[in-house]
Amino acid sequence: MSNDCKKAYITTPIYYVNDVPHIGHAYTTIIADTLARYSRMIGLETLFLTGTDEHGQKIQEAAQKRGKKPQEYADEISAKFRDLWDYFDISYDKFIRTTDEKHKLGVQKAFEVMYEKGDIYKDNYEGFYCVSCETFFTKTQLIDNEFCPDCGKPTSIVKEESYFFRLSKYEDALLAWYEDKEKCILPKAKKNEVINFVKQGLHDLSITRTSFDWGVKLPESINDPKHVMYVWLDALMNYITALGYGTDEKDMDFWPATVHLVGKDILRFHAVYWPAFLMSLGLELPKHIGAHGWWTRNGEKMSKSKGNVVNPREVADAYGLENFRYFMLREVPFGQDGDFSQKALIDRINSDLSNDLGNLLNRIIGMSGKYNDFVIDSSDVLRFHEKEIKEAEAIIETLPAYLYDLQLNRYLEELWKILTLANQSIAVYEPWVKIKEGKKEEAMALVALVANLLAKTALMLSPVMPKTCETIADALGFTINHEHYRRLIEEKALLHTFMIKKVPPLFPKIEKELLKSEPKTATPASKETTKNRLDKEGLITIDQFFQTKLKIGTILEAEAVAKSDRLLKLKVDLGEPEPRQIIAGIRPYYTPEALVDTQVCVVANLKPAKIMGHLSEGMLLAAKDDEGLALIRPEKRKKSGTPVG
């Protein structure tokens, strides 16, 4: 993101209506909401779009299962998303549904333009389809010739007439775009994955289906009524049809999008197909596509069958909506997976929010009440505390860059340094001693310093915790808006003299977990589920595979274990504070010297065990045949601790 133009267009994915909203949906939407609030605060004309993706085989089947018409079913679930976002105070400007008439007309127009350009042709499709991911696969991409490589569910064979989009034609142009625009895909690691994918070669993309009818029909000019559009073509177009593409074109001046926020699982659609469609349409490409990681539960992917899906509404009700927002953004670096746990959430509330932030306001109220009848005057702040003010300003100057790079955790981490500075200033300058020494002026300058640091923090934190920051601002005699952002942040002004308002503690400490831990729903024994079948065949699901945490490790030290001609004792860096000790039976194949500073692949979540009296905290992966043993190593050097999978 950047503020190099006066408009900002921020989007979430449009959510499938085959299921009710969960924590993953809430995460993307909260990030987008934060960016939208920030961009409004800094004065950009902002359009924040979210909505629902309502066509396709998956939705048609989900509706059928419930004995409902697809439209009726879509109406019901789409309303649930809208309700949740309203309940969550999400500041979206537009909610698009792919069943909106205007959207359908826009998609048909786009199809026509691409067709006329010669980018669409008719042929026959033969391959595999995963309904759950709404994705086509070739046989070689499948797991064991049958299962979806993305979600592990069985695929079905598709053999039908189809229109194709000439994706292959755009391969070079896409690679040039990635090269030219350094931050077109964030974070960088995800961008590299996309580049590698495209470099392997792009096949033309099947973009219509004939075997079901719940989708947008082809434009009348093409006159082929048995086809409906592939749901991803239909869905991606939402980003421009919401602006009136192909109809009134009313908001097209918001294009190109500032940022499309997506989960890592749908990055390929956004970073490969979507820009290719846009090039074909002759439209500019989005400025940024930001791919976030997944929320897991105790390290496992969430799924209804496991009964471990976190309901965002329940969490927000129990712990407070804004605390939850803060936690989600602070806890996990953008792009990485994060594990949801009540303990981590409680720690953030009690430590960051209650101790560092809430307590600071209470201390300011307490001190100003005791020393000066709650009146705070900033006129002496620069005389006594110019250094601290300059320090805070220097921190604030670094913040936008984190936000534009979508590093919201870093943004918050840095912002918290202002709170640390404020809390430390109280400890260092001891205003209570100053009062005893009759230096009231100095004591009140300190109180005013801290109030100003809190005011600036509240402004910068407001996109993440809007209501809380309004309360803080109200106590400090100002309001959160563009005008105050300009004055207090851009112009570096201080607060006018004001009378602080007393407010009850903002973040009462949480003593115990407030949500009952979710029951483990056993897989019904009577049903022949995919899981049972996989078990019987000795196959595992992708979830089961990911229970094993594999990481890249760097060997720091290696030595022979005394009295063993087989074992080596290794110190391996897995990117954790301390290296792990691993005992490996590889001495016949490797000398200790040859191992130091090389990289290996480590099973990182094995229970520690003692081998010949030595603790071993992991296992190295290796392949052994008649000719001996070879360690499995990354093809290129990777950061220690990089997950493998």
Ligand code: MSP
């Ligand atoms: N309909 C498509 C998007 C079309 S956009 C043109 C879709 N919908 S979805 O409802 O299945 O998923 C929407 C988003 O939720 C994706 O970005 C996905 O990554 C995100 N999440 C789903 N589960 C998630 C977690 N457990 N954690 C974080 N986000 C995850 O895909």
